[in-house]
Amino acid sequence: MRLALFGPPGAGKGTQAKRLATAHDLAHLSTGDLFRAAIRDESDLGVRVASLLSAGELVPDDTTNAVVADRLETLGDQGFVLDGFPRTVAQAEWLMGHLAGAGKSLDAVVSLRVPEEDLVQRLSRRRTDAETGAIYHLDFNPPPSDLPPGRLVHRSDDQPEAIRHRLSVYERDTAPVEATLRAHVRYFEVDGTGALEDVQGRIEDAIAQDHGLAGI
Ligand code: ADP
Ligand code: ADP
Numbered sequence: 001m002r003l004a005l006f007g008p009p010g011a012g013k014g015t016q017a018k019r020l021a022t023a024h025d026l027a028h029l030s031t032g033d034l035f036r037a038a039i040r041d042e043s044d045l046g047v048r049v050a051s052l053l054s055a056g057e058l059v060p061d062d063t064t065n066a067v068v069a070d071r072l073e074t075l076g077d078q079g080f081v082l083d084g085f086p087r088t089v090a091q092a093e094w095l096m097g098h099l100a101g102a103g104k105s106l107d108a109v110v111s112l113r114v115p116e117e118d119l120v121q122r123l124s125r126r127r128t129d130a131e132t133g134a135i136y137h138l139d140f141n142p143p144p145s146d147l148p149p150g151r152l153v154h155r156s157d158d159q160p161e162a163i164r165h166r167l168s169v170y171e172r173d174t175a176p177v178e179a180t181l182r183a184h185v186r187y188f189e190v191d192g193t194g195a196l197e198d199v200q201g202r203i204e205d206a207i208a209q210d211h212g213l214a215g216i
Helices: 013-024 032-043 044-055 059-074 091-100 116-124 160-174 177-184 197-209
Strands: 001-008 027-030 080-083 107-115 126-129 135-137 187-191
Touching: 001 013, 001 032, 001 135, 001 177, 013 027, 013 080, 013 135, 013 197, 027 059, 032 044, 032 059, 032 080, 044 059, 044 160, 044 177, 059 091, 059 126, 080 160, 107 197, 116 160, 187 197
Parallel strands: 001 080, 001 107, 027 080, 107 187
Antiparallel strands: 126 135
């Protein structure tokens, strides 16, 4: 199964991608995580993209597509769930062409719908475990009390100014991708609010509609 989760920053793509990957033995391919790992490693890529991530700007399409191509190459025929990619119309067109070149396609795109006021609240209270990548929310999904405090990260792009900017970048550059995806791929809208397991269930129900989860 080849899936992509779509939606604005804070919609729950990372949270649900991890759950789906674990439940269905899929690789989780998050471009944000790949960029943050490159920044931590101080690789050439990391040095090039660090200030873009802090400011909430998108990384250029060519750079992003190359990172995805590398990762897809290592996956071979394993199924995957894309999280945070594609984020521009050019990335979506590249992805479909790239997969088609290998005789593949996306099986489904699931768009997570969450009211804008919830997004800001979710992002400003998001914390991540620097070691495992686990995603928490200080109120809704608090980190375990025995987690060493040094491991809990408040991302630099989860500060108010960068959050506002990322939401406007989403509206300008990413929201238009919906039309491209709808034209080419089975596209489902799912309510992204409520308990994590309920959101996961809605995603699985949507995909199962005419595909069958056995194929995941
Ligand atoms: P995205 O990858 O789309 O930016 P995340 O999965 O990182 O979103 O989630 C953003 C924040 O919202 C995190 O703090 C996460 O714990 C929280 N969150 C995720 N799903 C829900 C939900 N269903 N209800 C409330 N908070 C959620
Ligand atoms: P969130 O889920 O909260 O929006 P991500 O972890 O997906 O955050 O992305 C963090 C940052 O990484 C983005 O603000 C952007 O700078 C960069 N990034 C991630 N994915 C892409 C992409 N597909 N194209 C361009 N830049 C990206």
